Amino acid sequence: MEAKCKGKYIPPHKRGLIASETQTSKFEAFINKKDSESAESSWGRRDRRNGLLDTKILTETEAFFSQVKLESEGFEENMPIDISENFPEMTSFEDCEVHQTLLENIKKLRYNKPTPIQKYSIPVSLQRRDLMACAQTGSGKTAAYLFPIVAKMLNDGPPQSQTTVRGAVPVSLIMAPTRELSIQIYEEALKFTYRTGIRVVVVYGGADPKIQSRELDRGADIIVATPGRLIDFTNRGRITLNLVKYLILDEADRMLDMGFEPQIVMILEKMNKVRETGMFSATFPQSIQLLAADLMKDYIFLSVGRVGSTTDNITQKLFMVDENEKREILNQQIKDIKGLILIFVETKRSADFLCEYLRRMDYGCTTLHGDRTQPEREKALSDFKHERYNILVATDIAARGLDIPNVNCVINFDTPNNIEDYVHRIGRTGRIGKKGIAISFINEKNKPVVKELYSLLYECNQEIPEWFEDFYNSLVIKKPKAKRIYRNFN
Numbered sequence: 357m358e359a360k361c362k363g364k365y366i367p368p369h370k371r372g373l374i375a376s377e378t379q380t381s382k383f384e385a386f387i388n389k390k391d392s393e394s395a396e397s398s399w400g401r402r403d404r405r406n407g408l409l410d411t412k413i414l415t416e417t418e419a420f421f422s423q424v425k426l427e428s429e430g431f432e433e434n435m436p437i438d439i440s441e442n443f444p445e446m447t448s449f450e451d452c453e454v455h456q457t458l459l460e461n462i463k464k465l466r467y468n469k470p471t472p473i474q475k476y477s478i479p480v481s482l483q484r485r486d487l488m489a490c491a492q493t494g495s496g497k498t499a500a501y502l503f504p505i506v507a508k509m510l511n512d513g514p515p516q517s518q519t520t521v522r523g524a525v526p527v528s529l530i531m532a533p534t535r536e537l538s539i540q541i542y543e544e545a546l547k548f549t550y551r552t553g554i555r556v557v558v559v560y561g562g563a564d565p566k567i568q569s570r571e572l573d574r575g576a577d578i579i580v581a582t583p584g585r586l587i588d589f590t591n592r593g594r595i596t597l598n599l600v601k602y603l604i605l606d607e608a609d610r611m612l613d614m615g616f617e618p619q620i621v622m623i624l625e626k627m628n629k630v631r632e633t634g635m636f637s638a639t640f641p642q643s644i645q646l647l648a649a650d651l652m653k654d655y656i657f658l659s660v661g662r663v664g665s666t667t668d669n670i671t672q673k674l675f676m677v678d679e680n681e682k683r684e685i686l687n688q689q690i691k692d693i694k695g696l697i698l699i700f701v702e703t704k705r706s707a708d709f710l711c712e713y714l715r716r717m718d719y720g721c722t723t724l725h726g727d728r729t730q731p732e733r734e735k736a737l738s739d740f741k742h743e744r745y746n747i748l749v750a751t752d753i754a755a756r757g758l759d760i761p762n763v764n765c766v767i768n769f770d771t772p773n774n775i776e777d778y779v780h781r782i783g784r785t786g787r788i789g790k791k792g793i794a795i796s797f798i799n800e801k802n803k804p805v806v807k808e809l810y811s812l813l814y815e816c817n818q819e820i821p822e823w824f825e826d827f828y829n830s831l832v833i834k835k836p837k838a839k840r841i842y843r844n845f846n
């Protein structure tokens with residue numbers, strides 16, 4: 357029996373056996389032979405029938421493809437893998453019998469081979485299992501979930517009941533914590549769905565809801581969203597979630613922490629219980645893992661490298677700097693750095709002040725923070741990406757997920773007191789095998805993060821300055837209790 361099962365990963369040891377096996381037969385119903393044989397998918401045929409072909413999006417996506425450069429300098433291959441059930445890894449994207457258009461899109465993206473997280477997670481998702489996946493920043497987690505979603509959707513074909521409901525009735529929902537990250541995921545999803553006929557729409561706060569609403573009216577098969585705006589649209593009946601089969605929480609630990617969790621629960625309540633869920637992040641504190649586990653069924657846990665660790669490609673430097681010396685030291689440090697520099701500060705006000713200062717020092721600088729309007733935020737990010745300014749001063753809204761090529765250096769002007777934030781922030785550099793530098797200014801205010809930071813530096817083989825060793829020791833070595841002196845009165 358031929359081992360080819362469309363949209364499903366077939367591990368090398370199972371090729372040539374297959375169809376009678378349970379995993380395979382479970383998916384036979386979804387296999388649409390015509391789809392995989394013809395260049396056009398059933399989604400494409402649907403669009404043609406309904407006059408939905410969107411040439412503007414196609415042209416836009418072609419422009420994205422033309423910007424793709426082969427940036428990877430080789431990923432770390434020998435990472436420790438922890439997986440809760442044995443799933444053989446895939447060695448190439450072609451291992452998966454997926455629609456040829458998806459494989460062509462992978463070629464256009466110039467992904468020659470899967471990264472370690474992709475190798476292990478794609479087979480799990482194609483076997484339609486829930487997944488909690490943790491891998492370092494910049495290791496290709498976005499493709500790790502987009503590839504199987506698009507593969508499965510191409511397999512399944514459009515849902516029959518879709519046309520009877522008003523508004524958008526997505527099959528896949530991807531949620532992310534920030535507007536900029538949602539836009540980035542949307543643009544990635546356009547590349548994966550190019551010429552498949554699958555429509556992707558992004559909805560996020562701060563942008564004109566009328567424009568987003570018009571897009572939704574044309575139909576949305578994959579929706580990428582920030583939670584607040586998604587709730588608005590579902591409450592207004594513009595988005596119906598009861599056909600969602602594939603749910604992804606990107607930056608899942610952030611999505612499930614206290615800030616977002618109530619909104620996520622509200623959204624999940626509107627969804628069909630029968631769905632496949634994927635949760636992805638570079639960090640996953642244990643308490644959040646427990647919460648996440650409650651939202652999945654019989655899930656696979658996968659980690660590539662230690663949960664919450666960072667890549668050795670980032671050289672992490674620490675400086676002991678008092679608050680009033682920070683600007684001066686910053687000036688000394690950035691003078692000779694080539695390429696893009698991303699500086700993190702704690703507050704929106706300090707972002708503006710620091711940017712102003714750097715401009716006075718003749719640096720090309722812009723800011724990204726929550727007090728700016730959405731168009732200003734998008735322009736700032738685009739100006740930075742396209743190197744119109746080589747310094748971006750940002751608050752934590754730029755900490756997670758953003759994939760900006762050529763960020764050579766991240767500076768924690770105000771180092772966060774939470775190790776997860778630290779890991780995500782410095783992860784804006786040293787992506788996909790590239791080298792990067794992360795500089796952090798530390799002082800007494802950072803006591804809460806010292807222990808975890810020390811462990812992180814140690815495990816990533818980073819140089820630990822003597823003063824930091826002392827700082828650490830002063831916090832961990834308990835002072836001996838004063839000895840009681842028993843006087844001898846004899």
Ligand SMILES: Nc1ncnc2c1ncn2[C@@H]1O[C@H](COP(=O)(O)OP(=O)(O)OP(=O)(O)O)[C@@H](O)[C@H]1O
Nearest residue numbers: 467469470471493494495496497498638757759788
């Ligand atoms: N197989 C691959 N080959 C080459 N490049 C890849 C591959 N997969 C992903 N990339 C590229 O790697 C970069 C980082 O990927 P991505 O943004 O998905 O990382 P991430 O793991 O989600 O990071 P973060 O934790 O910061 O969100 C992107 O530019 C992406 O296009």
